[in-house]
Amino acid sequence: RKEVEQDPGPFNVPEGATVAFNCTYSNSASQSFFWYRQDCRKEPKLLMSVYSSGNEDGRFTAQLNRASQYISLLIRDSKLSDSATYLCVVSPNFNKFYFGSGTKLNVKP
């Protein structure tokens, strides 16, 4: 079983739409959770960390459900510039980050 699983998409949405991605992880002892954004042929960059209580950064909201072992990312009022691949990242206690294969988002005019 993969450490981290994501729906690859693509999610094709119009500008202004709300879109949500989920990601499941297999290691119940995982301690840290992140969403990274990766533009085509570029390096991943941190979008936001995911805290147990959930957190919001502008149009982006991340949630963690430890009981069901999944994290989610909600994007409100989608912009063309949000088009990218979103990588779910989970870190257990021993200095490693496990990446999902990413969910591709296309925001259309």
Added chain:
Amino acid sequence: NAGVTQTPKFRILKIGQSMTLQCTQDMNHNYMYWYRQDPGMGLKLIYYSVGAGITDKGEVPNGYNVSRSTTEDFPLRLELAAPSQTSVYFCASSPGHNTEAFFGQGTRLTVV
């Protein structure tokens, strides 16, 4: 502020050749990582280091070697290149345990 710098950006190798991918960071981070990313896939950890003189295997270490003689540098060595090693390689660093990782711009390697 350079962050994480990888060289070269692109390279074509013949089967059986060897090369070293360079990675250096100027943020004084203890933790450094090497990942590979195949098309349409997530990143897979090759090797990581928690400090100078300490390295450990990740998920896919076969065919690679690393060293960490200084805090700044974490080179990745391919000894006998194989077509299966065609990939994009990312080096990353982080300041501590379970904190954000900062990535270099990647090295696109093709083995023919």
